[in-house]
Amino acid sequence: MSQPVIQHLLTRRSVSANALSEPGPDSAQLDQILTAAARVPDHKKLVPWRFIVFRGGAREAFGRELAEICRKEQPEPSAFRLETESKRFMRAPLVIAVISRVAKPSPAPEWEQVLSAGAACQNLVVAASALGYGVNWVTEWCAYSEGVNRALGLAENERVAGFIYVGTAKERPEERPRPALDEVVSVWQG
Numbered sequence: 001m002s003q004p005v006i007q008h009l010l011t012r013r014s015v016s017a018n019a020l021s022e023p024g025p026d027s028a029q030l031d032q033i034l035t036a037a038a039r040v041p042d043h044k045k046l047v048p049w050r051f052i053v054f055r056g057g058a059r060e061a062f063g064r065e066l067a068e069i070c071r072k073e074q075p076e077p078s079a080f081r082l083e084t085e086s087k088r089f090m091r092a093p094l095v096i097a098v099i100s101r102v103a104k105p106s107p108a109p110e111w112e113q114v115l116s117a118g119a120a121c122q123n124l125v126v127a128a129s130a131l132g133y134g135v136n137w138v139t140e141w142c143a144y145s146e147g148v149n150r151a152l153g154l155a156e157n158e159r160v161a162g163f164i165y166v167g168t169a170k171e172r173p174e175e176r177p178r179p180a181l182d183e184v185v186s187v188w189q190g
């Protein structure tokens, strides 16, 4: 039986993309993960996000595009850098790009639509890790590249909220310091 939700939320840890390997989720699990990601608060039902899935050979093909974009956008990238880019999406068996898409003009503020995309990312992280996978939500340079946006086919109102790497953790991550609650919580006293 899966652990209770609260226990998962209190213990979940990201696993670096470099520490992920096969196997990844099967198609039924992927459907569950995406369904959970699409079940987030969304003011005015605008669905201000979408998902692009990279599996199998698509990761290598997109890596070739990344290397080409890197060659054009970065000042004199080394051969090692280009090789790294070509393998970037190969770090995990599954990579999901979460795309924030802001409807304009819209009945809900842009800020709220962006927050909803963040919630979709986190639901994706929580769902995939609840299924026992290692997960890493990263942006890296690729989330801020016009060339990558073009390669992903993003419209003018869209941007990358995250690339979420999902696979089997090669090692258990160490605990990471968390803020003491009294540093981040105050009680309103008027």
Ligand SMILES: Cc1cc2nc3c(=O)[nH]c(=O)nc-3n(C[C@H](O)[C@H](O)[C@H](O)COP(=O)(O)O)c2cc1C
Binding pocket: 012, 013, 014, 015, 136, 137, 138, 139, 140, 161, 162, 176
């Ligand atoms: C929007 C966003 C972008 C992030 N981008 C990166 C990144 O590019 N590289 C990285 O090492 N961590 C990045 N992180 C941090 C990791 O996702 C993760 O939060 C961190 O490793 C802590 O892990 P935890 O989930 O166990 O707290 C990003 C987090 C967020 C919310």
